[in-house]
Amino acid sequence: MSSTLQTPKAAKPNEDADALIERFGSTRKSRFSRHVILCVIGLVMMYPLLWLVSSSLKPNGLIFEDLSLWPAEWSPSNYTDGWTALEYDFGIYFSNSIIIVVLSIIGNLFSCSLAAYGFARLNFTGRKLFFALMLGTMMLPGHVLLIPQYILFAKLGWLNTYYPLLVPNFLATNAFYIFLMVQFMRSLPQELDDAARIDGCGPFRTFWSIILPLCRPAFATTAIFTFISVWNEFFGPLLYLTDPELYTVPLALRQFIDSEGQSQWGQMFAMSVLSLAPIIGFFIAGQKYLVKGIATTGLK
């Protein structure tokens, strides 16, 4: 049962179709040229990232002298020196970022799954209206709310704390994730809820014991998207965090330009590599969920 339930939209990839389309107008030669085109585009796109990694291992003097990808001279000390180059060492910034990311993931999973279950499986007065409102907030540009929110958080004494970055995630303010989970929950058969009800489950028990365990793929997608967007987030921390001890990794990286002038490229690139590594790691581990996630929301 579980295998059929886990692919909700069953975005039926017409596997035979590939073979069929392949047949007309596609010769061995044209197939080969397609690969060449794709490889060239891929190489051009990856080159800056490869250059970043290679530059992070070169001594400063060589970075702009020797543009080859293989360092003629190795300087792994960029990593150790870069780690302590700023006011606090990068261990602090990384743990700040990790705290914010982990709590944001918990908050989004908790609050968005509750809201999504309400929208997808329960019937109550005003549901359609609230659902439309929720979809509306998905399109609402965040900058309109920025200034009153800042004033509110300032009045609450939340400036220079993580509350402005975390609390909204516990209040299901990210409509995109609600929508993603609603789509997924709707694809689960209604008979599950009915059977649970016959067995005497209330809505909370049904949610907790029946629906949640089946929604694991949607939760994985939400967790990965949250990880990537919160890890990259620059604007919120820039606005709300002024004490360098609280800085996240992106804020710290930017300090390299402020403090070191333009000279310590190697260290800056080394820390850049470390800051991108978790995203690339999560991407490799969770590619399946990411691709499925953006495909379902895009295709409705």
Place this chain on the structure above:
Amino acid sequence: MTTTSTETAVMPGAVAPPAPQSQRRRRARKDRAGYLFLLPWFIGMLFTVVPFFASLYLAFTDYNLLNPPKWIGLENFADMFRDPVLLKSLQVTFVYTFVSVPLSLAAALGVAMILNRGIRGLPWYRAVFYLPSLLGASVAVVLLWRYVFGFDGIVNAFLGWFGIDAISWTSDPDYALTTLIILHIWTFGSPMVIFLAGLRQIPVMYYEAAAVDGASKWRRFRSITLPLLSPIIFFNLIQSLIASFQTFTQGFVMNNGGGGPANSTLFYNLYLYQQGFNQFNMGYASAMAWTLLVIIAVFTAITFFTAKYWVNYDS
């Protein structure tokens, strides 16, 4: 977006009511359960709805966070028309949006079409093209971009092979925005994945039939792919427009928060940030925010209204 009617038919009365309970009490109990599940969302909506109207109010005031807001009517909006920096930031944002959105969507569609035709190694290619779109908004990549396009950077070195003189990409006002447009195009992977999923749902027999009838490749693209893909193009277009109008990090990091050189990367939201949080012109910044909201709404509306001429919802 989606129909909400699918489950309503099944829910009530699937089980016989246990006791002669009045209709109304059962309804109230259902409502209570629903509202309980939505409780965090309701509180969260307060954090959205109240600021939404508060910023509309602030747009008509002079407010610096220290003194109470002072009502000044439309003055903020009148000032905006006279503010050359604001007009410049609007121009930067428009150029950026209307150049990079079509180009990145075209790249996304083009590559998706190459990938769609049963190519070996699809997961690899998809990963390589998709990864940059997850990194594009990160500070590390914008920093990297500064140096890739730096005077001694790899782009100039590459152009040098073809005898093109080095360009000061990041310090020349004529080129600075171009580097960010290229950065945007570099992130075409996420619309590409959506296109790819859409292309896979077009029944292959349409192409077979068209091929039998002797339709050319171009004809098949124009008469089958484009119409059937139009809802997804529409979705991607709206998403990209809204996101692109709100660009911030790229402009901020590229030139140390200044939007230079010569304001050539001063995105609208960056200027809004400067007005609101460097100068503490909170009223003016709110007026700017609402103006941008109206601009975004107008472009979204235009896209929606023209949709009936080019978006195909038949299938």
